[in-house]
Structure formats: structure tokens, C-alpha cells
Amino acid sequence: MNALFKHSTIFIVLLSFSCGAGNKSIVDPVPPPVPQVKYKTLEYLKAISGSKTLFGIHNREPNSKPAQWTEEVFKQTGKYPALWSGDFLFQEENIRDRPAMIAEAVRQWKNGAVVNIMWHACNPALAQPCGWDDKGVKSQLSDAQWKELITTGTGLNNRWKAMMDEVSIHLNILKQQGVEVLWRPLHEMNQGVFWWGGRPGPEGTRKLWQLTYDYMVKEKKLTNLIWVWDIQDFPTLATDAVQYNPGINYYDLAALDIYDDASGFSNEKYNIMLQASGGKPIALGECQKLPTAAVLAAQPKWTFFMGWSELVFSHNSTESIRNLINAPNIITLDQMPGWNN
Numbered sequence: 120m121n122a123l124f125k126h127s128t129i130f131i132v133l134l135s136f137s138c139g140a141g142n143k144s145i146v147d148p149v150p151p152p153v154p155q156v157k158y159k160t161l162e163y164l165k166a167i168s169g170s171k172t173l174f175g176i177h178n179r180e181p182n183s184k185p186a187q188w189t190e191e192v193f194k195q196t197g198k199y200p201a202l203w204s205g206d207f208l209f210q211e212e213n214i215r216d217r218p219a220m221i222a223e224a225v226r227q228w229k230n231g232a233v234v235n236i237m238w239h240a241c242n243p244a245l246a247q248p249c250g251w252d253d254k255g256v257k258s259q260l261s262d263a264q265w266k267e268l269i270t271t272g273t274g275l276n277n278r279w280k281a282m283m284d285e286v287s288i289h290l291n292i293l294k295q296q297g298v299e300v301l302w303r304p305l306h307e308m309n310q311g312v313f314w315w316g317g318r319p320g321p322e323g324t325r326k327l328w329q330l331t332y333d334y335m336v337k338e339k340k341l342t343n344l345i346w347v348w349d350i351q352d353f354p355t356l357a358t359d360a361v362q363y364n365p366g367i368n369y370y371d372l373a374a375l376d377i378y379d380d381a382s383g384f385s386n387e388k389y390n391i392m393l394q395a396s397g398g399k400p401i402a403l404g405e406c407q408k409l410p411t412a413a414v415l416a417a418q419p420k421w422t423f424f425m426g427w428s429e430l431v432f433s434h435n436s437t438e439s440i441r442n443l444i445n446a447p448n449i450i451t452l453d454q455m456p457g458w459n460n
Contacts, residue, residue, distance in 0.1 A: 158345055158371075160299045161299075163233075164233075164400045164422040165400055168400055168420050168422050171419075173233060173423035175233070176203070177204040177205075177426065177427055179206060182208060182217060185224075186203065188428045198444050198451040199452035201423070201454070202233040203223070204234075205221075205235075206237040209255060210248050210249070220236075221292055224298060228293075233301065233455075236303065238303075240304070241256065242258045244268075244275055260314055268327065276330075287341060290302075290339075291341065300343055301347050302345060304331060307349060307351040308348070309350045309355070309363050328348070328365040345371045346371050347370065349373075349374040349375070352375055352378060356388060360391050360392065372400045374402045375404060376403075376405040376406070384418065400420075400422045401421060402424070402425075403424035409439070409443055410424055411439075411442075411443065416448055
């Protein structure tokens with residue numbers, strides 16, 4: 120990638136000691152050192168925080184059409200979103216078409232967009248490919264299976280690492296192309312309907328996040344990933360922002376998904392995320408009802424919002440989408456500086 124490590128001999132020695140196969144830290148737990156990578160994307164988000172917000176949209180399945188909802192925004196407004204998002208997904212055809220999604224990520228990056236990628240992963244205790252239901256993404260693990268999953272060297276632990284190997288091949292292609300990725304696995308960590316979510320505490324979902332981070336950063340050397348820690352806006356948000364926080368060294372950006380239309384984009388949620396972020400950038404990871412320009416002016420630290428694919432067009436009028444995308448505090452693709460500048 121274009122960003123360079125700022126390292127020292129001491130850093131290299133410590134990293135090689137702590138990352139060796141099978142090694143355990145002498146003092147446990149100790150957060151891992153954060154790779155000192157100067158990400159263009161992250162620096163840009165920090166620069167606009169407090170004044171501007173990126174218009175973004177997710178492109179859910181099929182991966183054979185990895186920009187269909189981005190194109191729909193353009194069709195309705197005449198402007199492209201500044202953030203494009205894709206997903207590795209879980210169905211047979213979408214796993215097969217992951218290369219098409221990755222090719223679109225490269226194209227979007229070269230056009231100057233921020234690239235976000237999610238992974239709705241299959242349950243490692245069940246089959247892959249899988250579906251959305253109780254035998255797929257929305258399935259559950261027993262407490263014993265969970266313990267096996269987060270224990271190094273067990274069958275489920277190795278299975279999860281093998282699944283990470285599969286997506287890492289694609290993420291490494293992006294690394295070689297110089298593409299930085301807002302990486303958003305295990306999203307909505309406080310959402311119990313997903314097999315990975317809804318387990319608070321140090322041995323719960325955040326432990327799986329830490330394991331995933333350590334493996335992909337230290338073992339797979341994916342230094343092009345900007346880690347997006349993400350939770351949903353349940354009434355328990357204030358507690359969840361603490362219980363599901365993986366630790367300041369384990370994420371680069373904190374995101375909140377807004378699906379509670381009753382409370383909407385409340386100042387309470389905004390302030391909770393500001394506090395939980397530890398001073399790092401914050402964003403609206405998903406929403407069906409888009410925020411207004413006035414809301415974003417009152418809550419200016421949201422660096423981007425990401426509308427959820429087709430739901431954007433069923434929960435917002437064309438007029439409201441146009442008003443938002445043309446607002447002076449909203450950034451669209453044509454206003455992006457370009458990553459080579």
C-alpha cells in the first residue's frame with residue numbers, strides 16, 4: 120500500500136516476539152501495539168470531523184452487481200456517494216462473485232471514493248455457504264461452542280481462521296492495489312440475532328473481535344485495514360458501548376447503526392458514541408431513514424453515514440435524498456480530493 124510504516128528496531132523486535140506462532144504474552148492481558156500506518160482515508164475523516172459528513176451507501180447482494188445501489192443514488196440525484204460499501208456475504212453465488220465486488224472496490228478507490236467492506240459470515244460451527252436463517256448468519260452457538268471458538272488451536276478456532284484466510288486473499292489483493300478499506304466484520308456486536316453478537320463481557324463478542332483483529336493484522340499482515348467497531352442503537356446503548364468495546368487499540372473508528380426510528384438521531388446517542396470512541400472518529404454505520412442536513416450540522420462529528428441499500432429508497436422520498444445530497448455540509452464523490460493528491 121502507499122502508506123508507510125513508521126517503525127523502529129525496538130518496535131520490530133517486540134512485534135516479532137509477540138506475534139510468533141503459539142506465543143502468549145508474559146503479562147496478560149496487554150493490548151497489542153497498533154501498527155503505525157498513516158492511512159489517507161483515516162486522516163481525511165479526521166480532517167472533516169466537525170464540519171462535513173460523507174454521503175455513503177451499502178451495496179448488498181448480489182455481488183455480481185456490486186454498485187447497483189450506488190448507481191440508484193446517482194439515478195435519483197445526479198450525484199455519486201462519496202462512500203461505497205460492499206460485502207463478502209455468505210451465499211454460494213455471492214461467495215463465487217467476491218472477485219467482482221473486489222474489482223468494484225478498486226474502481227471506486229481509483230475514482231476517489233472511501234471504500235467500506237462488511238462480512239456477513241457464516242457460522243463456523245455450521246456449513247458454508249449458508250443462508251440468512253437459523254442455519255446461517257442468524258444461527259447460534261452454544262456456550263461450549265463459543266468457548267471452543269475463542270480458544271486457540273481448537274477445531275472451531277481453526278475453522279474461523281480458515282474462513283478469515285479466504286477473505287484475506289481478497290483483502291490482500293486490495294492491499295497490493297493500494298486500496299485502504301474501512302473494514303467492518305462482526306458488525307452490530309450487541310445484536311444477539313447474529314451468531315457472533317450479543318455476548319457482553321471480556322470473553323464474549325469483544326474477545327472474538329480481538330482474536331479476529333490479531334489474526335488479520337499480525338498473521339495475515341493486512342495493513343490496509345481501518346477497523347470499524349460497530350454497535351446498534353438499542354435502548355441499552357450506554358451500557359453496550361462499554362460492554363462491547365474491544366479496547367482502544369483494537370479499532371480505528373467507532374460506528375453506530377440507527378434503526379430505532381422512534382428515537383432517531385438523538386443527541387443522547389451521539390454523545391454516547393463520542394464518549395465511547397476514545398477520541399477516534401465516529402460514523403453512522405447503517406441507517407434506513409437518512410439523517411437530515413440539519414441533524415448533521417447539530418452533530419458534526421459524524422464523519423459519514425451509510426444508507427442501507429434498498430431501504431434508503433423505501434424510507435426516504437426522492438426529494439429528501441436530493442435535499443440531503445446537495446446540502447453544503449455533505450460531501451459527494453465529485454467533491455473528494457482523490458487519493459493520489
